[in-house]
Amino acid sequence: MNPIIKAENLTFSYPGDEETGPVRALDGVSFEIPEGSFTAILGHNGSGKSTLAKLLCMVNFPDSGRLWVAGREITAEDAAEEDILAARRDVGMVFQNPDNQIVATIVEEDVAFGCENLGLPPAEIRRRVDEALADVGMTEFARRQTYNLSGGQKQRVAIAGTIAMDRRCVIFDESTAMLDPVGRREVMEIIERLNRKEGVTVLLITHHMNEAALADRILVMNGGKIYLEGTPEEVFGRPEAMWAAGLDVPQTTELAYKLQKACLDVPLTLFDPASCAKAVADAVTRAKAGAGKEARR
Amino acid sequence: MNAVELDHVSFTYSRNMPGAVPALDDVSLSVKSGGITGLIGHTGSGKSTLVQLLNGLLKPDSGTVLLDGHDIWAEPKKIREIRFKAGLVMQYPEYQLFAETVAEDIAFGPKNMGIGGEELDARVKEAARFAGIGEELLGKSPFDLSGGQKRRAALAGVIAMNPKILILDEPAAGLDPAGRRDILGGVKRFSRESGTTVIIVSHSMEDMAMYCDDVIVMARAKILMHRPTAEVFSEAEQLASVGLDVPLVTRVAAALGELGVDIGRDVYTVDYAVGKILEHIGAAPVNFENVKDAAGKNGTGAAGKAGAEH
Amino acid sequence: MRSDITFGQYVEGDSLIHRLDPRVKILISLVFIVVIFLARSLTAFVLLTAAAVVFVLMTKIPPRLILKAMKPLMFIIVFTAVINIFFMPGDHLIFEFHFIRIYREGIVNACLIVLRIMLLIVATSVFLTYTTTPLALTDALEQLLNPLKKLRVPVHEFSMMMTIALRFIPTLIDETRKIINAQTARGADFTTGSLIQRGRALIPILIPLFISAFRRADELATAMECRCYTGGEGRTRMNSLKSEPKDWAFFCLILALGAGVVLLNRFFPLLNVTI
Known part of the structure; x- marks a missing residue:
């Protein structure tokens, strides 16, 4: 299957100030996002993940390397206007600050904004907006003012906006960072459903380990490069590397890692508390049996 | 000695509007001097209101707020002095930076208190040190700092006022794990070294578990419980009933108890859990102090060149 | 803490006037304003005042709010009244003190002009500010001004x-x-x-x-x-405004009101106002 996003050796530098000179934010990044996949990009602040997001939404363009979005090459600023527009039709973005991406004062008019830009007929827009609002559970808020919504609700409105545009891929750029736990849970549930049920490709940029653990695949960024890559099990299976990159691992992994150091054999990648507890209990039983044998001897 | 006391305090926003619901409903509480107290509750539980009452930004409709045993509204004209005593770091405080240099921004609070000269310099330097702002950053524009540095510069601006109590509203919101450890670690160091009472408002149970001595849980404009951290986390069901989660490791401990490996229900940090498990099998304890930061330091060679994200 | 900020002065409601097509409402207000200026005779003013009272009752907006809308214009109201009372010459002198001469015509004129200003305020608040959201007004203006796009006026940009x-x-x-x-x-x-x-x-x-x-x-x-925004070109709207027969019926009512005013001016002149 063709990847919906393909990056080849991307580099990007910010101008920086006189002392430091240009600051390299991306240093040879290559990856592919297969259609229908759920990929998380993890990285600490300053790892290059926000810079990458800016290239993917075609606000900035790479200094070198090549980038394809939805089958169109968007490498340089002079990429054809219609290529960029076509790519944006297929790949949407949900940003971090819910307040700064809502255009209209009324919920349903904001959801309609993207479709209106596509020039769809009014009846079609109406149908898509109603459907998208139902998808994110915001139907009853359709005529409300966007201003009075909670952070989680605002993000759901933003997601409805991309659903209504019928996109193949949605990039979430730290979309849960400013939300409280309830809002975060609501948004993550919708993101998962979008991928699993609707088959939309999801690219989730985050620094929350438990959100990344839901993905099929994780790219860890550090120092402007892809630092680790693999399934959540593979990536969180290396806690030392994650800590070194200024990141964390789920507490179950940390517990298992520390128990391993103390010679208790508990696997690192059981993220669910019940199975982790089971493994710990088994290890404890084995250790006790071992100790018992030694004592008898 | 209690640093802070609330005596039957109630507060309602736009009280005169029909259907106004109290944001704080007859709340009494006392916070001991010198420790770190966590304040947790879901959005709308009243915790932000409580914070603003402590600092005199809001005035209670009824009841009294006592700071060091004095009613803060005894002399309304002196409320500004109360604000110096109860230093408040608001949510996303980096958005309040305004001065030309970091040092000037940190000096804003103390200057408003009428402090100048050498003492001002000394305070700025000391506050910067506690907040983890290196001296080389003091001459820079605050707008050239990274996100985490900006946050810490804003924290330094409040620490520099030498408050009796330091109140932080969601100090780690939006930061990555290393950034959280930097800022909360700095707050802990500051509290331990200066003996300042600290109140941290947070959504993150993991952070509460790591840094707080006791925890206040708020729900529906009232205080649900106020107890030492370990005891609060042993009440998983009650926390869940008001929409709060316990840390993952606490749930592992509960599951372990059901499997016959009883390490207690008051487990809320990984290190404590490891210690308990090792104790359970009679093995020697292992010290994991700073394993994350140590790994971070080894890795700074690569991460250090990462550069700023804009 | 979230604050409740009312946008403009919109008062929520579901009356016939609330539900009128905002474009038609703008036209209605314009015509109504012209009609108010056409009124000369006291009889015409009585008709318009009666109509205004009916409109206010229809919207169910508390009269207190209508009075509030007049407050900022109080100065102008008082000023015009004073000018008319003291400086309007006429035939029926009723008061004289040194150089101050007050005529009956001046008092009548002052009353009617004050009434006219008040009617203007009622008209704009009933049809525009109180019953139409600023957003609907913006949309309506954009569509009404659409022909100006041909003259390269950036109507869409202003409305956005x-x-x-x-x-x-x-x-x-x-x-x-x-x-x-x-x-x-x-x-x-x-x-x-x-x-x-x-x-x-x-x-x-x-x-x-x-x-x-x-x-x-x-x-x-x-x-x-x-979100694929590239300006007004090729953009459609979900809620393109549609005017229904009831909108135009209301519009005709206002025209009829205008006709009534003209007839009353002509055939039942009473205490005619000048200016």
């Missing part, structure tokens, strides 16, 4: 600017409040000192506010681009 401004006003008010709180917590003092000192005290508020506004504008621009 208005929409975004309306959307961000409460956000920025909230932000201002937060920054004031934050700086107050650091001991900033905005209420005492000389004017210059107070002006200087605003710097710690204005700088963060400007920086935040620019950051928001920048992020919003990116978000809009990512």
